[in-house]
Amino acid sequence: SVQLEMKALWDEFxxxxxxxxxxxAGRRMFPTFQVKLFGMDPMADYMLLMDFVPxxxxxxxYQPRFHVVYVDPRKDSEKYxxxxxxxxxxEETRFTAVTAYQNHRxxxxxxxxxxxxxxxxxxxxxxxxxxxxxxxxxxxSAFARSRNxxxxxxxx
Amino acid sequence: SVQLEMKALWDEFxxxxxxxxxxxAGRRMFPTFQVKLFGMDPMADYMLLMDFVPxxxxxxxYQPRFHVVYVDPRKDSEKYxxxxxxxxxxEETRFTAVTAYQNHRxxxxxxxxxxxxxxxxxxxxxxxxxxxxxxxxxxxSAFARSRNxxxxxxxx
DNA sequence: TTCTTGTCACCTAGGTGTTAATAT
DNA sequence: ATATTAACACCTAGGTGACAAGAA
Numbered sequence: 001s002v003q004l005e006m007k008a009l010w011d012e013f014x015x016x017x018x019x020x021x022x023x024x025a026g027r028r029m030f031p032t033f034q035v036k037l038f039g040m041d042p043m044a045d046y047m048l049l050m051d052f053v054p055x056x057x058x059x060x061x062y063q064p065r066f067h068v069v070y071v072d073p074r075k076d077s078e079k080y081x082x083x084x085x086x087x088x089x090x091e092e093t094r095f096t097a098v099t100a101y102q103n104h105r106x107x108x109x110x111x112x113x114x115x116x117x118x119x120x121x122x123x124x125x126x127x128x129x130x131x132x133x134x135x136x137x138x139x140x141s142a143f144a145r146s147r148n149x150x151x152x153x154x155x156x
Numbered sequence: 157s158v159q160l161e162m163k164a165l166w167d168e169f170x171x172x173x174x175x176x177x178x179x180x181a182g183r184r185m186f187p188t189f190q191v192k193l194f195g196m197d198p199m200a201d202y203m204l205l206m207d208f209v210p211x212x213x214x215x216x217x218y219q220p221r222f223h224v225v226y227v228d229p230r231k232d233s234e235k236y237x238x239x240x241x242x243x244x245x246x247e248e249t250r251f252t253a254v255t256a257y258q259n260h261r262x263x264x265x266x267x268x269x270x271x272x273x274x275x276x277x278x279x280x281x282x283x284x285x286x287x288x289x290x291x292x293x294x295x296x297s298a299f300a301r302s303r304n305x306x307x308x309x310x311x312x
Numbered sequence: 313t314t315c316t317t318g319t320c321a322c323c324t325a326g327g328t329g330t331t332a333a334t335a336t
Numbered sequence: 337a338t339a340t341t342a343a344c345a346c347c348t349a350g351g352t353g354a355c356a357a358g359a360a
Binding site: 177183184186256257263266267270271272273274275276 | 326327328329330
């Protein structure tokens with residue numbers, strides 16, 4: 001099973017209609033798509049893949065997907081291709097690709113929650129986070145820094 | 157075969173007796189140990205390892221080593237362990253581990269050649285590099301940025 | 313109009329030697 | 337004495353949205 005990190009933040013963006021800036025040179029997503037995996041075989045090899053599929057027939061509305069492929073050691077592994085992978089879709093991570101923000105509330109939420117946009121905040125440092133759990137952002141930073149994140153138990 | 161990157165800079169440090177600062181939290185080396193590999197089998201798997209061995213019976217004088225291990229697909233690969241790896245030692249990369257620099261000329265060469273120490277340079281920007289090939293440092297930066305450096309022919 | 317691009321000030325994040333304080 | 341540590345100013349490197357200019 002796979003658990004989405006920063007789900008509360010993704011939910012908050014998704015309620016407003018998440019937008020992601022796209023540029024010619026490429027640009028990071030925010031929030032970042034990060035997950036924890038559970039129930040892996042410590043002795044097995046896996047391949048982790050991501051892709052983006054259209055949400056509907058409108059343009060520029062990509063749904064991220066996450067794929068876990070078990071590397072089957074058997075010689076006739078091609079036969080089991082269909083059962084050796086699992087796809088996970090978190091609908092709260094869907095977004096519209098834009099070259100400039102369309103919804104001002106999205107802009108404000110990005111500024112409020114992305115540390116790199118701190119320069120555009122106008123509230124007192126103490127005021128923030130308002131509707132966020134205080135530990136959310138430090139946790140995210142720690143997660144981004146750690147190369148081997150420690151899996152903690154999923155909360156029900 | 158393996159070719160040491162920034163060999164000219166390593167040589168310059170080695171002539172003075174290279175020193176590397178060690179700290180409790182860990183600290184980067186400078187120059188950085190970077191190599192290009194030649195003659196690999198594109199279809200094979202390899203494991204790349206580094207270790208540090210004492211240069212002599214004096215303390216704190218580590219010689220870096222670089223190991224290339226061919227991942228033998230045969231089931232009895234243990235039998236061929238001795239012939240499936242190659243060790244490369246570049247003597248110009250040996251150094252003394254210190255908690256504070258002992259040789260002031262080493263300090264000055266670090267300041268002159270490490271971009272992160274630019275704040276301690278006292279010469280005109282135009283004066284530098286003095287005894288360095290002009291292209292050396294930009295090349296190093298580009299090398300550090302590139303995740304798949306393009307192998308260029310070894311010059312004799 | 314509408315969409316896209318490039319530049320900018322303002323940040324985060326972290327790699328330098330210096331220096332003064334503290335161990336040993 | 338000598339060796340080590342911690343705080344610091346000064347950098348590199350690069351991720352933000354704002355804004356003005358340009359393209360479609």
